[in-house]
Amino acid sequence: MGEWLMTTIADLELxxxxxxxxxxxxxxxxxxxxxxAEQRFTPSEVRLDLAALAALALDSKAYGQxxxxxxxxxxxxxxxxxxxxxxxQSLDATLRFRLLIGPSAPxxxxxxxxxxxxxxTGDPFLTSENLxxxxxxxxxxxxxxxxxxxxxxRVLAVVASPSDLGDYDLAPVDVAAELARVRASLxxxxxxxxxxxxxxxxxTLTDLAACLRDDCGEGGxxxxxxxxxxxxxxxxxxxxxxxxxxxxxRTSGNDLVTRLRELQQRPRLxxxxxxxxxxxxxxxxxxxxxxxxxxxxxxxAEAGVxxxxxxxxxxxxxxxxxxxxxxxxxxxxxxxxxxxMAVARGAVRERPDHWMPALFMRLKSxxxxxxxxxxxxxEGFEKWPSLIRSISRGQxxxxxxxxxxxxxxxxxxxxxxxxxxxxxxxxAPHERESLAQVAQYxxxxxxxxxxxxxxxEYLQHEIQTRYSGDxxxxxxxxxxxxxxxxxxxxxKWRERNPLDSYKILAQLPLPIFITTNVDSLLESxxxxxxxxPQVVLCPWNEYVEQSxxxxxxxxxxxxxxxxxxxxxxxxxxxxxxxxxxxxxxYFDFLIGxxxxxxxxxxxxxxxxxxxxxLFLGFQMDEWNxxxxxxxxxxxxxxxxxxxxxxxxxxxxxxxGRILEPExxxxxLENYFAKGVDISIYWGSAQDFAKELINRWAENT
Numbered sequence: 001m002g003e004w005l006m007t008t009i010a011d012l013e014l015x016x017x018x019x020x021x022x023x024x025x026x027x028x029x030x031x032x033x034x035x036x037a038e039q040r041f042t043p044s045e046v047r048l049d050l051a052a053l054a055a056l057a058l059d060s061k062a063y064g065q066x067x068x069x070x071x072x073x074x075x076x077x078x079x080x081x082x083x084x085x086x087x088x089q090s091l092d093a094t095l096r097f098r099l100l101i102g103p104s105a106p107x108x109x110x111x112x113x114x115x116x117x118x119x120x121t122g123d124p125f126l127t128s129e130n131l132x133x134x135x136x137x138x139x140x141x142x143x144x145x146x147x148x149x150x151x152x153x154r155v156l157a158v159v160a161s162p163s164d165l166g167d168y169d170l171a172p173v174d175v176a177a178e179l180a181r182v183r184a185s186l187x188x189x190x191x192x193x194x195x196x197x198x199x200x201x202x203x204t205l206t207d208l209a210a211c212l213r214d215d216c217g218e219g220g221x222x223x224x225x226x227x228x229x230x231x232x233x234x235x236x237x238x239x240x241x242x243x244x245x246x247x248x249x250r251t252s253g254n255d256l257v258t259r260l261r262e263l264q265q266r267p268r269l270x271x272x273x274x275x276x277x278x279x280x281x282x283x284x285x286x287x288x289x290x291x292x293x294x295x296x297x298x299x300x301a302e303a304g305v306x307x308x309x310x311x312x313x314x315x316x317x318x319x320x321x322x323x324x325x326x327x328x329x330x331x332x333x334x335x336x337x338x339x340x341m342a343v344a345r346g347a348v349r350e351r352p353d354h355w356m357p358a359l360f361m362r363l364k365s366x367x368x369x370x371x372x373x374x375x376x377x378x379e380g381f382e383k384w385p386s387l388i389r390s391i392s393r394g395q396x397x398x399x400x401x402x403x404x405x406x407x408x409x410x411x412x413x414x415x416x417x418x419x420x421x422x423x424x425x426x427x428a429p430h431e432r433e434s435l436a437q438v439a440q441y442x443x444x445x446x447x448x449x450x451x452x453x454x455x456x457e458y459l460q461h462e463i464q465t466r467y468s469g470d471x472x473x474x475x476x477x478x479x480x481x482x483x484x485x486x487x488x489x490x491x492k493w494r495e496r497n498p499l500d501s502y503k504i505l506a507q508l509p510l511p512i513f514i515t516t517n518v519d520s521l522l523e524s525x526x527x528x529x530x531x532x533p534q535v536v537l538c539p540w541n542e543y544v545e546q547s548x549x550x551x552x553x554x555x556x557x558x559x560x561x562x563x564x565x566x567x568x569x570x571x572x573x574x575x576x577x578x579x580x581x582x583x584x585x586y587f588d589f590l591i592g593x594x595x596x597x598x599x600x601x602x603x604x605x606x607x608x609x610x611x612x613x614l615f616l617g618f619q620m621d622e623w624n625x626x627x628x629x630x631x632x633x634x635x636x637x638x639x640x641x642x643x644x645x646x647x648x649x650x651x652x653x654x655x656g657r658i659l660e661p662e663x664x665x666x667x668l669e670n671y672f673a674k675g676v677d678i679s680i681y682w683g684s685a686q687d688f689a690k691e692l693i694n695r696w697a698e699n700t
Contacts, residue, residue, distance in 0.1 A: 008033040010088040010095050011364070013136065014081075016046065017102035023047050024105060026077050030084050033093050044077035046070065053111060060355055064115030065122065072119040081119065094129065096338065096366065098136035101298075109135075109298050110291065112312065114345075114355040127346040127354070132338035134361040137301040153332070153369065156211055156221040156267070157182045158194045160203035160228040160241045162248040170229050170240065178227050181317075185324035187332070192221070195242075203228070203242045205251050209259040212267065220265035222368065227273045230292030237292040237299075253296040261303040264410075264466055268368045269337065270300055272310040273320065297360040307337045307368065308360040315356040323348050323357060335369040337361060372683030372691075383679060387692075388699045390612040391508055394561060397607040400515040400522065401624060403617025403685045404501045408493050409486070409519070412622070415458060419451075436623040440583040452576055456482050463489055482573050483520050490521045494528065501616065501689040506531065508696065509561035512607040516570045516624045518579050523566055531562055538569045539599045540592035543577035551601060559603050567604050569631070570624065586627045593631045608632050617685040 011031040016024045028041040048070050056063040072078040088095040101108045113135065118125040126133045159182075161173035179193050194203050194211065201207040212221055229240035237253030260266050272293040297310035309327075311320075326347040330340035341359045348354040390396040402412050413433040419425070420432035423442060431437045439451035463485045468476055470492040475485055494503045502525035505513070513522060526533040534550040534557065550557050550565075559565035570589070571578030580589050593600065613632075618625040681688050 008091060008093040010084075010091065010093040011098070012084050012088075012095055013098045013100055015100040015102060016105055016108060018104040019045070022049055024108075026071075026074070028077070028080050028084070030087075032087070033091060041080040042076055044074040044080075046074065046077070048108070048111070050107065050111070057112070060112070060115050060352060063112055064117045064124070064355070067111065067113070067115060068117045068119055068122075071116070078119055094132060094339075096132045096134075098134055098361075098364075100136045106298075110294060112355060114312075114358055124349065127342065127349040129339065129342050129346070132336075132342050132366065134338045134341070134359045134366070135298070136364075137298055137360055137362050153189050153222045154220075155182075155186055155189055155191045155223040155225055156194070156208075157191050157225040158203050158208050158227070160226075160239070162240060162242045162246060164247045165229065165240065168229075168240065168248060173227065173229070181321060181324075182225055182227075184321075186328050187325070189223075189328065189332070202244065202246060204244060204249060205241055205255060205259060208241075209263070212260070212263055212265075221267050223269045223271065224260075224267040225271045225273065230272075230296075232291040232295055235295065237296040239292070239296075253292065253299060256296070257299045257303045260300065260305060266305055268306045270305050270308045272296060272308065294358060297358065301360045301362050304362075306361065306363050309341070310358050310360065311356050312358045313353060313356045315353050316351070319348050319351045319353050319356070322351075323354075327357075331368070336366045337363065337368055338366040370682065372681070372687040384695050385699070387612060387614075388695060391510065391696065392700065394509060394511045395610075396508075396510060396612040396614055398505055398510065398513050398614045398616060399628065400505075400513065400517055401615070401617035401619075401628075401685075402517060402622075403619075405517055405519055405521060406617075407497075407500075407686065408489065408521070409459060410462065412624075415455070418458070419454070434623065436581070436583050436586055439581045443582050443584070451581055452579060455579075455581065456573070456576075460485060467492070486519050486521065486573075487524050490519075490524050491528070494525060499686065499690050499693070500525075501685045503528070504689040504693045507693065510564060511559035511561055512565045512567065512603060514567045514569060514604065514607065516628055518568070518570060518572050520572070520574070526564060526566070531564060533564050533566050534559070535566045535568065535572070536601065536604075537571055537575060537578045538567065538589075538593065539596070540569075540580070540589045541577070544571070544575065545599065547575060547578075565601075565603065567601070569628065580624075580627075583623070586623055590627055590631060616688065 010033055013029045015027045015029075017027070019025055024046045026044045026046045030039045030041070032039075048067075053063060053066060053070075056066055072081065085095060099113055114126055114133070116126060116133075117123060125131055157179060159173060159175045159178045161175050165172050175195065179191075182193075183191050192211065194201055194207055201211070208224075208226075212224070226239075231238050231240075239251045239253060239256065241249045241251045243249040260270075291312070293310040294312040297308040300308045323344045327340045327344035330343045331337065334340075338359060338361065341357065345354055345357065387396065412435040416433050416435040416438045419435075419438045419442065423438075423445065425432055425438055425441055427437070427441065439455075442451040442454065457479075460479055460482055464471065464476060467489045471485070471488055474480065475488055490502075494500045497503070502521050505522070506525040506529040515522060523533050523535055536549045536551070537544050537547060539545040539547075557563075568578070570580035573579070580586060618628075
């Protein structure tokens with residue numbers, strides 16, 4: 001892990017909102033490192049003469065001086081900015097400086113903010129690693145930004161060079177040279193390229209979107225690197241992509257944005273490179289190409305792309321050839337996009353066009369990947385032998401959460417946020433991503449059955465939309481049973497993903513699985529592994545109690561590796577009355593399992609109290625995890641838990657929800673009891689499952 005990851009970060013946001021023509025309100029918000037408190041400064045007025053700035057566009061130094069003087073003309077803003085910088089320096093902290101342009105002032109996107117200079121000395125200051133600058137954008141997209149493990153970044157490079165560019169007075173693009181430049185910039189990061197002679201795919205919008213969509217089984221592309229001619233026409237960005245015949249297809253930037261917005265997994269970084277595309281066939285400059293890419297940057301970010309780098313002028317090939325390798329090398333070191341930008345810009349500071357790469361970002365943390373592993377330093381886990389032994393003896397109980405089904409069906413928070421938007425959830429904003437709380441609102445605002453029916457219809461629609469090509473004809477339309485849809489797409493998913501968490505768990509000789517998920521993916525995976533799983537629902541209410549179980553048919557049934565027990569704590573789709581969904585359900589569940597302990601099979605109670613517990617796919621602040629813990633604590637025999645090494649593998653870190661392993665460990669220790677040995681794994685259930693199966697193979 002790079003040393004820079006240990007750097008302390010102070011956060012400064014400068015937002016600009018339009019008052020009247022050429023007049024804007026500037027607001028500063030500052031957060032010190034490791035502080036939840038936010039300091040707000042007195043708003044100031046900023047007057048920007050856009051026409052005067054445009055007249056200086058060819059002189060970046062004069063432009064930057066004029067823009068800086070105008071931005072910090074108000075002594076209040078100048079003093080507040082200086083106070084923040086001094087405070088950050090006194091704390092030995094790097095200052096993350098995010099410029100937020102409000103929706104009332106879209107004309108400010110076209111300004112060359114990267115030419116800003118130090119308001120005190122007049123020197124360039126966006127080339128320093130002590131100040132990380134980005135244009136920050138919010139997004140109406142409610143889907144969470146999932147980070148990827150370090151070392152798995154993948155790039156789709158698209159270079160558009162239509163054969164008839166000369167008809168538009170545009171120079172041809174040297175595809176081979178551009179792709180060689182991309183590969184040289186990316187080092188060892190794998191690159192998939194369009195056009196591709198082997199597959200016949202070209203640099204068309206359709207093929208670009210298809211590559212991004214069809215590769216989701218591999219985890220999706222992290223970076224889209226797009227080289228194309230561009231122009232800004234009546235404030236609308238256009239790109240000269242290709243059609244199926246290899247000729248010009250003038251493509252609206254909005255069409256590209258729409259295609260990316262529709263993807264389930266979008267690139268985490270889009271690089272819009274102008275390079276040769278900023279020149280005409282006659283060699284004259286075409287600054288509108290850079291304007292087009294700059295205008296496209298914020299639209300992509302607002303559509304949900306976490307970060308966009310756009311070239312905002314006629315940037316030279318020499319600058320790109322030096323800038324990009326440094327950028328991607330630094331990105332590979334620490335995963336911080338704005339830090340990589342600062343280092344790369346510093347590497348080309350002597351070049352007159354060093355300011356042209358602009359970063360648009362909706363990542364407050366600036367991070368695009370994380371390092372999976374145990375503890376704060378992600379060092380090796382010393383207790384693998386203990387865990388492997390517990391598994392081999394059948395003394396390990398996996399307890400499964402929603403992180404295992406997220407890659408296939410999406411997250412519970414996505415569903416909650418979608419419902420909150422659709423049905424105008426009126427409560428606190430932070431509750432809008434809690435499915436239990438939003439479902440509770442719907443059960444009151446609509447009727448008791450509404451959230452359950454809505455969940456079924458939502459998942460049916462999502463599966464039929466996302467995986468129509470994987471479904472049999474009879475499941476593509478209408479409203480087929482949800483279990484059949486999940487089983488069909490789950491089988492295809494495991495076929496394409498040999499390291500799927502369920503597939504890996506099914507290979508292990510475990511007699512009991514406890515799950516909070518309401519799907520049948522685990523059951524299907526175990527059957528594929530040649531096992532005969534028995535499904536039992538937790539009898540948390542009177543309706544579930546009436547259901548027949550394996551214990552009614554075989555009173556002497558004992559779970560085994562070949563006939564394992566799947567115990568659904570929170571119900572299953574096939575039995576709607578068993579599903580734990582709303583806040584009331586969770587409260588009723590706790591009451592049920594604590595007052596009717598004898599209804600829970602003895603084997604399950606023993607598995608919770610006298611085995612190594614393996615929590616996979618949970619976040620500690622979610623209802624399912626908190627209620628699960630309370631129900632475990634209610635079981636007798638917990639004193640034997642300290643005989644085993646327990647593991648909690650959280651779902652992968654998300655933007656704004658970075659996990660803190662040491663605090664999580666202390667939280668779990670306090671929750672269980674003093675002396676219980678719990679190790680926290682930083683990363684997704686999939687990350688942990690991959691490492692687990694490798695360790696298992698090495699020791700068996």
